[in-house]
Amino acid sequence: MSTTTSPGTGVAPPGTVAAALRLTAYWSTVFRRTWRGGVVSALLTPLLYVVAMGVLLGGFVRADAAELEGATSYLAFVAPGLLAAHAMQMVIGETTYPVMSGVKWNKTYYAMHAAPIGIGAIVLAHLVFVGLRTLLACAAFVAVLTPFGLFATWYAPLLTVAVQVLVVGAFAAPVYAFSAGLDNEWAFNLLFRLGMIPMFLFSGAFFPVANLAAPLELLAKLTPLWHGVDLTRMVALGTVDAGAVVVHVAYLALLTAVGGWLAVRRLGARMVH
Amino acid sequence: MTEHLGSGSAVAGDVLIHARDLRKSFGSFEAVRGIDVDVPRGQAFGFLGPNGAGKSSTMRMVAAVSPPTSGTLRILGMDPSTHSSAIKARIGVCPQEDTLDLELTVRDNLVVYARYFGIPRRAARERADELLDFVQLGDKAGAMVDDLSGGMKRRLTIARSLVNRPEILLLDEPTTGLDPQARHVVWDRLFRLKAEGVTLVLTTHYMDEAEQLCDRLVVMDKGRIAADGSPAELVREHVAREVAEIRFAAADGSHVDLAERVAGFAERVEVLPDRLLLYSADGERAVADVHAAGLTPSTTLVRRASLEDVFLRLTGRTLVD
Numbered sequence: 001m002s003t004t005t006s007p008g009t010g011v012a013p014p015g016t017v018a019a020a021l022r023l024t025a026y027w028s029t030v031f032r033r034t035w036r037g038g039v040v041s042a043l044l045t046p047l048l049y050v051v052a053m054g055v056l057l058g059g060f061v062r063a064d065a066a067e068l069e070g071a072t073s074y075l076a077f078v079a080p081g082l083l084a085a086h087a088m089q090m091v092i093g094e095t096t097y098p099v100m101s102g103v104k105w106n107k108t109y110y111a112m113h114a115a116p117i118g119i120g121a122i123v124l125a126h127l128v129f130v131g132l133r134t135l136l137a138c139a140a141f142v143a144v145l146t147p148f149g150l151f152a153t154w155y156a157p158l159l160t161v162a163v164q165v166l167v168v169g170a171f172a173a174p175v176y177a178f179s180a181g182l183d184n185e186w187a188f189n190l191l192f193r194l195g196m197i198p199m200f201l202f203s204g205a206f207f208p209v210a211n212l213a214a215p216l217e218l219l220a221k222l223t224p225l226w227h228g229v230d231l232t233r234m235v236a237l238g239t240v241d242a243g244a245v246v247v248h249v250a251y252l253a254l255l256t257a258v259g260g261w262l263a264v265r266r267l268g269a270r271m272v273h
Numbered sequence: 274m275t276e277h278l279g280s281g282s283a284v285a286g287d288v289l290i291h292a293r294d295l296r297k298s299f300g301s302f303e304a305v306r307g308i309d310v311d312v313p314r315g316q317a318f319g320f321l322g323p324n325g326a327g328k329s330s331t332m333r334m335v336a337a338v339s340p341p342t343s344g345t346l347r348i349l350g351m352d353p354s355t356h357s358s359a360i361k362a363r364i365g366v367c368p369q370e371d372t373l374d375l376e377l378t379v380r381d382n383l384v385v386y387a388r389y390f391g392i393p394r395r396a397a398r399e400r401a402d403e404l405l406d407f408v409q410l411g412d413k414a415g416a417m418v419d420d421l422s423g424g425m426k427r428r429l430t431i432a433r434s435l436v437n438r439p440e441i442l443l444l445d446e447p448t449t450g451l452d453p454q455a456r457h458v459v460w461d462r463l464f465r466l467k468a469e470g471v472t473l474v475l476t477t478h479y480m481d482e483a484e485q486l487c488d489r490l491v492v493m494d495k496g497r498i499a500a501d502g503s504p505a506e507l508v509r510e511h512v513a514r515e516v517a518e519i520r521f522a523a524a525d526g527s528h529v530d531l532a533e534r535v536a537g538f539a540e541r542v543e544v545l546p547d548r549l550l551l552y553s554a555d556g557e558r559a560v561a562d563v564h565a566a567g568l569t570p571s572t573t574l575v576r577r578a579s580l581e582d583v584f585l586r587l588t589g590r591t592l593v594d
Contacts, residue, residue, distance in 0.1 A: 013358030014391065025388035025397075026374075029381060107372040113338060114366040115389035115437075116358035272338060273299065 019121035020128070023112065027129040042137035046086060046144050053206070054078050054148075069208050069230075070239035076150045080160065080236040081205030083141050084228040087134055087164045091171040092196050094130040096188045099179035102126070103270060110271065119268040123260070127176060131168045138164045152238025159235045166252035167228035173259025181266040199225040227251050287314040289441055289472050290335060295344035297330045304330040306496035307344065314440070317463075317473040319483045319490035321580075323588050326493040328476040329369065332445050335474065336366050349440065362390060365439030369446045371430050373418045379429055380405065380414040387436040397436075404432040408462060424455025431462060442466060444475040448482060460485055480581040492587050499587040504580050512582045513540045515556035518574040519563060520548045531568070538562035543586070552578065 014022065058074030071077035102109035102122075112122050142157045151157050178191065202216070203209070203225035209217050220226050231248040234240045290312035297305040305327040312318045320328040333339035334346060337353035337360040346353055348360045373382050380401050387397035405411045408428035413421065421429065427447065434442060447463070448456040463486060467473055477483055483490050484504045492500040492507070500507055517539070521531055532542045532549055538559045539551035553559040556575035563570060 013356075013362065019358075022389050022391055025394070026385045029377060029385055033376060106375060107370065108374055110368065111372040111374075111386065111433075112389060114336065114361065114368070114372075115386065116361040116391075117389055118358065272340070 013116055014121075016118060016120040016124060019117045020125040022117060023121065023125035026108075026112075027125060030129070031133065038133065038137065039140075042140040043144060046082065046141040049082050049086070050075070050079055050145060050148070053082065067208070069233060070237055071233070075148060076237060077208075077233070078206060079145050079148070079150050080233040081229045083138060083145070083160065083236075084164070084167050084232040085200050085203075085205040085225060086141060087138055087167045088171050088225050088228065089196065089200065090134045090137055091130060091168050092175050092191070094133065095127075095172050095175040096179050096191065097185065099126070099176055100182065100185050100188075103180065103267070109267070113271055119271065120264050123176065123180075123263045123267055127169075127172050127260070127263075130172050131165065134168050134172075135161060135164060151236055156236050156238060160232055163228075163231050163235050166231065166249060166256070167224075169256030170224040170228065170252040170259070173256045173263055175259075177259050177262035177266050180263055181270055199223050204229045224252060224255055288312065289314050289349055290318075290474065291345070291347040293345040295331070295334065295346050296342045297327070297334060297339065298342045304496055305334070308491075308493070308496075308498050310491065310498075312441075312472060312474060314472055315467075315470050317467050317475070317486050317488045319487035320474075320476040320493055321478065321480075321483050321490055321584060322476075322493035322499075323478060325495075326588070327496040328493055329445055331493070332443055332474070332476055336364065336443055337361055362437060363440050365434035365437065365442040367431050367434040367442065367444045367447060369449065371426050373426060373429060373433070375417070375419045377418060378414070379410055379416050379418060379421070382418060382429060383433055383436060386433045390437040392436065400436055404435055407435075407465075408432040409458070422455075424451050424458065427451060427455070427459060428462065431459065435466075439471065441472045441474060444473065446476055446478070448477070448479065456482070480579060480584055484580050492584060494588040500583065507583045508578050508580060511586055512578040513552035514554050514578055515552075515559075516576055516578050516582060517551040517553060517556040517559045517563075518548050518572075518576070519551060519560070519570040520572045521568075522571045525568070534566065534568065535559075535563050538566070550582070552582070 054075035058078060061074035063074065065072055068074065068077040109122050113119065139161050142161050145151075146157050151160070175191070179188075182188075202212070203220050203223045205225070209220040209226060212220055227248040231245065231252075234245065288311050290310060292308060292310040294307045294309065295305060296303065296307050308327075308331065310318075310331075320331060322328050330339065334341050334353065335348060337348060337357035340354045349363055351360050353360055374385070377385065383401035383404055384394075384397045387400050388394070392400065402411070402414070405414055408431060410425060410428060410432065413425065418426065418429065431444075431447070434444075444463070448459050451459065460482070463473060463475075467486075473486070475482075475486065487504060489501075489503055490507070491498045500511060502510065519535070521528070525531065528544050528546075528549060532544045535549065535551060536542050539553040541552045543550040543552070551559045551563075560570075560573045560575060563573075
């Protein structure tokens with residue numbers, strides 16, 4: 001064995017994207033190891049939700065389209081909301097414990113950082129992995145929904161999946177930033193109980209937020225999930241309001257950008273000192 | 274290597290690690306308080322010191338993952354604060370705590386890690402197999418890391434730190450927590466690397482490890498370098514050739530009082546909780562003098578002075594955990 005020459009000699013160090021690409025082997029190994037469990041939940045969970053909430057519970061709901069934000073049935077109303085809410089839950093799951101594992105339990109991030117991989121690349125690769133995985137699950141969800149005949153056009157299912165990119169970013173980046181700086185995982189329970197579950201229940205996935213008292217309605221409309229739900233529903237049902245779309249896209253994109261910036265800062269502060 | 278001299282600061286000869294007045298503070302705590310170090314190519318260099326002496330902080334700065342607070346630091350001629358990726362591409366790091374991926378196989382740990390360095394997939398696989406042979410884990414290639422013993426994990430970590438054929442290998446307490454057999458296997462592999470010209474930089478608080486592996490070492494204490502030299506030089510400079518270890522029964526009085534009575538029989542006397550150490554060119558003679566003075570130690574032992582005596586002398590007797 002010769003150890004005197006380096007394959008990196010004379011080669012410029014990689015940029016953030018190139019370095020993140022070097023982590024492909026790692027993340028694809030993680031994917032190969034875990035996709036089986038994901039497939040069951042990606043196909044079965046939406047089906048159970050749609051049957052229980054949309055078909056069975058929805059069977060008791062008598063409301064016209066005006067009351068359901070343009071949806072012709074409760075099933076059509078609730079299904080896009082469930083998709084966005086499901087994306088949020090998946091993303092939060094993927095950016096809490098796995099991030100803690102990277103900095104604390106398995107210290108995989110430290111191993112990466114000992115190699116020529118910068119903090120930005122570590123964050124980018126993990127977020128892209130979470131995004132791809134969640135979008136894959138969302139595509140499965142939409143494939144399950146399509147036979148129920150909810151979508152306004154043939155391309156609505158594709159657009160519905162595409163806008164989940166914004167939902168993914170708006171949750172993945174800020175939650176990653178939150179997790180990256182935590183010493184202890186107990187705070188995840190606060191995030192789940194005080195953030196995720198109330199958002200899941202009250203951000204317009206199950207009922208129009210106009211039914212809430214005015215201050216609570218305002219509060220609901222400030223949550224990223226409401227923007228995601230409303231955007232998803234408009235795209236799925238073909239009830240697009242251009243002004244609202246601009247606001248939703250801008251709000252979710254802003255959260256992604258600020259969250260990403262914070263994530264790099266907080267992970268850097270933790271690992272490089 | 275001249276294409277890597279991006280910092281503009283030329284380094285004399287082939288000094289791979291060059292530090293001057295290097296300091297590292299965490300808030301108001303100064304972990305490293307101005308050290309000077311030069312490590313030439315091919316040397317096995319050791320940082321010795323009790324816990325909290327600043328060894329790990331120094332290693333992290335050398336590994337280009339912790340920016341120095343002040344002073345000069347050049348690794349392979351480059352400034353780690355501006356060329357960390359270029360430095361990391363050419364060094365290997367074996368951290369104190371294993372950071373292996375427990376859910377991957379032994380071989381995948383190496384292949385995946387090689388990819389971090391931009392090594393093509395095929396070359397990464399070949400390199401992984403070569404390294405598994407080197408650390409004698411070839412038959413464990415398909416095992417999960419979680420199933421390996423501590424010594425095997427350590428060897429895998431060492432193998433992993435070699436995937437990029439590093440010019441400098443940094444080892445932070447490479448054998449802490451290993452049983453004696455496992456330590457000897459690790460030492461043997463490190464000897465081979467040294468023979469191949471890899472520059473080794475290690476921290477340890479095992480004196481035998483330092484004596485075995487290091488051409489040169491510095492003893493660190495409270496963030497400063499307390500002594501510098503080869504193991505033999507340090508013993509020669511800081512302690513006498515022999516040591517007489519003398520124990521007394523409790524009834525004979527306090528060790529501090531007894532130390533005063535035997536002070537004249539040795540170059541220096543150290544008081545330990547359970548015994549006195551008499552440093553002398555002739556240990557047997559010192560023991561004879563003690564008996565001649567009418568003292569009756571319960572046990573006596575004469576031995577050659579070792580690095581451990583140097584270490585205890587320089588870093589004090591207080592146990593730091």
